[in-house]
Amino acid sequence: MSAILAIPIFWLVATLIVFEGADILSRRSGRHPLCHPVLLATPALIGLLLATGTPYPAYRESTALLNFLLGPAVVGLAVPIWKQRRLIRRLAKPLALALLAGAATAITSVVSILWLFGAPPEILASAAPRATTTPVAIEMAAQLGGIPALTTAIVLCSGILGAMIATPIFDALKISDFRARGFSVGISAHGLGAARAFQVNSTAGAFASLGMALNAVATCVMLSLIALLV
Amino acid sequence: MIGAIALLCLCQLAGEIIHRLSGLPLPGPVIGMVLLLGWFALMPRERPTLSAVTGWLTAHLSIMFVPAAVGLVEQGPLLARYGPALVVATMISTLLTLIVAVTVFRLAARRIPAKDEAP
Numbered sequence: 001m002s003a004i005l006a007i008p009i010f011w012l013v014a015t016l017i018v019f020e021g022a023d024i025l026s027r028r029s030g031r032h033p034l035c036h037p038v039l040l041a042t043p044a045l046i047g048l049l050l051a052t053g054t055p056y057p058a059y060r061e062s063t064a065l066l067n068f069l070l071g072p073a074v075v076g077l078a079v080p081i082w083k084q085r086r087l088i089r090r091l092a093k094p095l096a097l098a099l100l101a102g103a104a105t106a107i108t109s110v111v112s113i114l115w116l117f118g119a120p121p122e123i124l125a126s127a128a129p130r131a132t133t134t135p136v137a138i139e140m141a142a143q144l145g146g147i148p149a150l151t152t153a154i155v156l157c158s159g160i161l162g163a164m165i166a167t168p169i170f171d172a173l174k175i176s177d178f179r180a181r182g183f184s185v186g187i188s189a190h191g192l193g194a195a196r197a198f199q200v201n202s203t204a205g206a207f208a209s210l211g212m213a214l215n216a217v218a219t220c221v222m223l224s225l226i227a228l229l230v
Numbered sequence: 231m232i233g234a235i236a237l238l239c240l241c242q243l244a245g246e247i248i249h250r251l252s253g254l255p256l257p258g259p260v261i262g263m264v265l266l267l268g269w270f271a272l273m274p275r276e277r278p279t280l281s282a283v284t285g286w287l288t289a290h291l292s293i294m295f296v297p298a299a300v301g302l303v304e305q306g307p308l309l310a311r312y313g314p315a316l317v318v319a320t321m322i323s324t325l326l327t328l329i330v331a332v333t334v335f336r337l338a339a340r341r342i343p344a345k346d347e348a349p
Contacts, residue, residue, distance in 0.1 A: 019293045038292050042299040049303055056304050063297040069287065070294045072238040074259035075245070076284030078266035079277075094338035102331030110323035117315035123308070130320060131327055134295045139257035149301030150308070154320055156299070161324045169325070175332055180339065184331035188324050191291065211331075217260065224255040 005052055011062035018044050033163040033192060038156060070135040074216070077133070081213045084206070088214075095183065099211070102187035103218040106131035107226075110154075126150040129219055130158045133190040136216040140223055155190070162189020163196035178204040186211025234280040241266045 004010060022040035029035035049059055060067070081088075088095060110127045119127075125146030129137040134155045141151035166185040175181060182204030185193035190212045198205030245262030248254065254261070302309070309316075 015293070015296055019296060023292075036292070038296055038299055041293075041296055042302065045296065045300050046303045049300065056301055059300060060297055063300075066294045067297045070291075071242045071259040071262075072235070073284075073287040073291055073294060074257075075238045075241045075262040075266055076287050078241075078263045078270065079281055079284040080288075082267060082270045091339070094335050097338045098331045098335035101334040102327050105330040106323055106327040109326045110319045113319035113322055114312075114315055117312065117319070119312050119315055123312055123316070127316065127319065130323065133291075135291060136257070136260060138295065138298050139259055143255050143257055147301075147305060147308075148298045149303075149305055150316075152295050152299040153302055154316060157317070157320050158324050161321060162328065165325065166328055169328055170332060173329070173332065175336060177336060177339070180332050180335040183335055184328050187331045188327035217264065220256050220260045227255040 001052075005054060006058075008062055011054070011059045012065060014048060015041070015045060015063050015066065018048075031195065033160040033196065036156065036160060036192065038152075039160070070138065074135045074139065077136075077213045077216060080209055084210045087206075087210065091179070094180075095210075095214070098180070098183055099187060099214050099218050102184065102211075103131070103215055103222055106188060106215075107219065107222060122146055123150065127154050128223055130154045131188055131190065132216045132219045133212055136220065140220050144223065144227060156192075159189045159192025162193040166193060166196065167200060179207050182207030183211040186213075187215045190215070231279055231283065234277070234283040237266070237269075237280060238262075238283065241269070 019037055019041045022037035022044070025040055026032075026035045026037045045059075048054075049056065107128050110130050111124050114124055114127055122145055125144035126141050126148075127150075128144060128146070129140040129151065132140065132155070134152055137151050137155045138148045142148055162185055166181070166189065170181045170184075178201045182194075182197045182201070185197050185204070186208035189196075194205060194208035194212050197208035241262035242259050243262075244265055245260065246258030248261050249256060249258040
């Protein structure tokens with residue numbers, strides 16, 4: 001058995017199969033945020049690693065291909081930004097102001113609360129990019145000396161929470177502008193927020209995707225400036 | 231198809247090179263994204279294959295961060311100690327960011343008319 005586990009492609013295949021199963025369950029739930037496939041697949045795979053006594057570095061090496069694809073996927077975020085260039089030009093000032101305010105709030109709030117709890121620097125670095133899309137957050141956290149696994153968990157939780165609370169919050173605040181609603185949920189809750197926004201309204205969905213893509217750049221620039229100054 | 235993949239990887243490579251040479255703390259792929267935007271601005275035309283490739287990558291992003299997420303298996307003590315703090319911080323931060331961003335957008339959009347609506 002251990003000889004089979006040591007075959008380089010074993011854990012890649014296991015990950016693909018477990019993820020496909022998780023994705024089927026997620027689809028059956030109507031894509032409920034709490035049934036996100038990563039949220040279902042990760043504990044299952046952790047269970048498999050523990051049950052077989054497989055060390056994480058061996059797992060990581062076997063699934064390196066999936067991790068590798070993150071880089072080109074991040075570069076590809078340029079495409080949706082470029083497609084929305086007319087919208088960006090037309091609403092430049094409100095978009096820029098909301099983006100700066102949102103990105104700054106996301107970073108400072110999570111970092112300061114964790115700091116109050118006495119969290120060490122590697123946890124602050126893991127959480128600081130929490131509002132960006134996961135692949136960007138993983139890269140940024142690694143730059144800052146954070147723990148990519150922790151970042152992934154925090155970012156997913158942000159997205160799930162944002163997707164669930166955005167509509168009730170905006171309704172309570174009596175904000176009916178779907179441009180503002182979509183853009184904000186994209187900034188605060190990245191792809192999961194955008195997926196939810198598309199379910200509510202197509203304008204909100206488009207602005208949410210834009211918010212997610214622009215916030216990936218804005219947050220990285222802000223964190224880099226902070227890193228250079230500190 | 232290969233051309234589109236090469237363009238994405240080339241941008242990432244250029245981003246990584248800039249990152250290493252300049253010591254800029256921005257991740258290489260993020261610099262690559264900005265470079266690709268610059269390339270679009272220089273050479274504006276339709277790129278259906280590139281759109282298809284990036285669309286496929288984006289649609290399947292979730293599985294790409296499973297290997298990183300499984301790394302939580304090594305973070306047991308940290309999670310036990312700071313788990314509650316992380317939950318509280320993430321909840322408050324997500325809520326605050328939603329409210330601040332939506333409020334600023336509303337205020338700014340009301341004061342600054344969209345360009346095509348300006349007299």
